[in-house]
Amino acid sequence: MKNKNIVVNHNHLHLALFFGIAWAVTTLFFPVNWLTVATKANAQEIKLTVRGSGLPVPRFVTLKSDEANLRAGPGLEYPVLWQYRTPKLPVRVDAEFGIWRKIVDHDGTAGWMHGSVLSLKRMALIKVDMAKIHDNPDPSSTVLALAERNALMELQSCPKSWCKVKAANVSGWMKRQAIWGLLQTESLD
Numbered sequence: 137m138k139n140k141n142i143v144v145n146h147n148h149l150h151l152a153l154f155f156g157i158a159w160a161v162t163t164l165f166f167p168v169n170w171l172t173v174a175t176k177a178n179a180q181e182i183k184l185t186v187r188g189s190g191l192p193v194p195r196f197v198t199l200k201s202d203e204a205n206l207r208a209g210p211g212l213e214y215p216v217l218w219q220y221r222t223p224k225l226p227v228r229v230d231a232e233f234g235i236w237r238k239i240v241d242h243d244g245t246a247g248w249m250h251g252s253v254l255s256l257k258r259m260a261l262i263k264v265d266m267a268k269i270h271d272n273p274d275p276s277s278t279v280l281a282l283a284e285r286n287a288l289m290e291l292q293s294c295p296k297s298w299c300k301v302k303a304a305n306v307s308g309w310m311k312r313q314a315i316w317g318l319l320q321t322e323s324l325d
Contacts (some may be wrong), residue, residue: 145258177312188232189251197237197254199225204254206247210236217247224288226259226317242316258291258324260301260315269306269315273298283314290319294324 201218210233220241220322221278230246231238235255240246242261242305262283270277291302298309299318
């Protein structure tokens with residue numbers, strides 16, 4: 137028995153030696169700056185869809201109900217990290233796994249939600265202290281109202297740098313950079 141164990145250990149030593157030499161030769165002839173590789177990987181937007189909806193990722197959606205659980209993973213077995221109580225809050229879908237969506241909110245909080253609590257309705261969250269709502273997409277046009285930070289507005293269109301929004305009895309245009317709920321290069325008609 138002792139001999140067999142020695143042979144097994146000796147075989148493991150050969151494997152370790154083989155892989156160690158292979159790594160050293162690869163590193164010597166094909167040097168890689170792993171810090172650069174990691175930085176490039178982090179800089180690129182990672183899009184993950186596994187048996188998802190077929191809709192583009194990333195995209196914006198809104199919460200349907202006044203109670204939506206944010207989970208640590210894509211399943212009911214994962215713990216609830218947070219419970220949202222704001223219907224129509226826009227969130228960004230960054231990944232899909234079956235009926236689960238990995239979302240990110242306006243504060244950068246990320247987690248997984250069941251697709252049934254999300255809607256394709258488009259809303260905008262005001263991200264500045266006071267956003268002016270104009271009657272036309274022109275800074276010199278009449279200001280109809282002011283929207284406070286974190287106000288929710290229906291997002292009707294956003295062709296370029298101005299977005300048409302609506303809330304209660306007010307409908308008008310506001311600058312795109314004042315809202316959260318659109319991808320940077322997205323055009324919404």
